[in-house]
Amino acid sequence: MRNGFICVATLALMVFAPASSRAAELTVAAASDLKFALDELVTEFQTNQTAIKVKVTYGSSGNFYAQIQNQAPFDLYFSADIEYPRKLAAAGHALETNVFLYAVGRIVVWTPKQSPVDVEKLGIQALLAPSVKKIAIANPQHAPYGRAAVAAMKSLKVYEPAEKNLVYGENIAQTAQFVQSGNADIGILALALAVAPQMRDAGRYWEVPLDDYPKMEQGGMILKWTKEADAARTFRDFVLGQHGREVLKRYGFFLPEKLGK
16 A cells, blocks of 8 residues: 555656746757757757757758748747848747847858869869769758859859759758769858868868858747747857857857847
């Protein structure tokens, strides 16, 4: 009987435990260029904030924008284009109209190491090398990095001859996979992916000058319907804090002097 009483009492404690004793669970929608930097930050964050669990889904900023318009169950949104969260905030989908700037993205022309194309010497003209049959970029219809790639090619006068060879990734991470796997010969990728340990030793790149494509301000928001507002603020502040800035910078993001609103 005594053992039975202990089991019942334990079950009661589990069922009626106060919400504050349970781990908060955050669901984050994040642009694919953040994959390596944010994975590192999440690991470090959860080491120190054991009461908060963070699950990140990576994808196209534009696709997430469409999903959030229909109240997708995310708590936080990190977009590769700050205009998406600004529009969502204007439509009333942000908590306390909170939109924050976290970084500025950059693009590079990237080839695998075994490629005969000397991308570091040729720069944007590498896209027109005779051996290049397929050029991978993110889909410009919904991926900010795809729009930046098209803008840069047009600015540098290679878009028309290169257009016939373009293949489109659903997001910038899939675009990188196309080139890494050999399904494309060359690609225009996020610098943040090119300098990540998983890709740094596998290829070579040339950074596209910032003046040749629109400034890629990347921003985010806490969503109005989150049930974990305090935890979401804590994670946002960690990413925007000094250590978060250092990690983002190491992964190739340009950091304005002030992050946040």
